[in-house]
Amino acid sequence: MPLKHETALNTLIWIKIAPETGVLTTLPSAPLQKIPKSQNVVFISQRSRKNPAHSKGDTMNISRNFLLIGVIYLLIGLILGMYMGAKGDYSLSLLHAHANLLGFALTAIFALVYKLFPLMSDSAMGRLHFWLHSIGTLGVIVMIFLLESERIDHAQMAPVAPISELFVVLGAAVFGWNIFKNAN
Ligand code: HEM
Ligand code: HEM
Numbered sequence: 005m006p007l008k009h010e011t012a013l014n015t016l017i018w019i020k021i022a023p024e025t026g027v028l029t030t031l032p033s034a035p036l037q038k039i040p041k042s043q044n045v046v047f048i049s050q051r052s053r054k055n056p057a058h059s060k061g062d063t064m065n066i067s068r069n070f071l072l073i074g075v076i077y078l079l080i081g082l083i084l085g086m087y088m089g090a091k092g093d094y095s096l097s098l099l100h101a102h103a104n105l106l107g108f109a110l111t112a113i114f115a116l117v118y119k120l121f122p123l124m125s126d127s128a129m130g131r132l133h134f135w136l137h138s139i140g141t142l143g144v145i146v147m148i149f150l151l152e153s154e155r156i157d158h159a160q161m162a163p164v165a166p167i168s169e170l171f172v173v174l175g176a177a178v179f180g181w182n183i184f185k186n187a188n
Contacts, residue, residue, distance in 0.1 A: 066125040066134050070115040073138055077107025077145070099148045106141055106172070114179065121187040129182040136175030143168025 081103035
């Protein structure tokens with residue numbers, strides 16, 4: 005029977021150490037939350053490519069997906085920076101700043117946090133946050149591009165820009181709640 009707490013990235017395993025003999029025993033079937041955190045029970049996290057959930061495709065690797073999306077924004081941001089520097093035209097600097105910071109720096113931090121706390125990426129809140137942030141960020145970046153390249157004016161940013169911003173903010177709120185519940 006597969007472990008309840010398997011995640012896209014990690015298989016979580018509890019190991020009991022008998023203090024007298026030093027013998028290690030795995031506790032695979034006990035629900036993770038119900039195992040008492042006593043001194044002789046330790047928790048390890050193990051990479052598993054044989055996770056049955058992977059083959060069913062019903063979990064996602066949140067850290068990796070955040071990084072993959074982030075690196076696309078990083079490349080866009082860096083190339084834009086080089087372009088602006090070379091041309092001496094800084095009219096796209098807000099786009100450059102937010103591709104690098106909102107698109108890459110923030111997503112990279114999210115990726116590290118999900119990697120650090122596997123229970124967070126195991127939760128549906130992790131997937132919800134990923135989609136809210138990804139869709140919201142795409143909306144914000146596209147709208148900044150359209151504004152700074154003078155394809156639209158400020159008034160035409162509604163409703164896409166505020167909705168996208170709301171997605172990013174809701175994503176951050178879900179992320180916060182996930183930290184509160186699962187980052188321990
Ligand atoms: C190839 C690397 C980079 C180049 C050539 C570059 C170039 C530039 C240029 C020309 C500007 C406009 C300056 C101005 O408006 O006076 C700028 C602004 C900015 N860059 Fe970069 N940049 C690079 C990487 C980055 C990275 C990696 C980040 C963040 C992680 C970043 C964050 C910013 C921010 C926040 C601004 C706006 C600053 C402001 O308007 O006060 N840049 N960059
Ligand atoms: C929903 C997401 C976000 C929205 C809608 C947004 C919007 C804005 C706006 C309207 C400005 C002022 C532009 C101006 O003064 O002309 C700004 C500036 C700035 N924001 Fe954001 N922001 C967002 C997220 C972020 C994040 C996550 C970071 C950093 C991690 C960030 C870093 C900055 C910086 C450094 C500036 C100054 C850049 C400059 O003056 O060129 N922003 N942002």
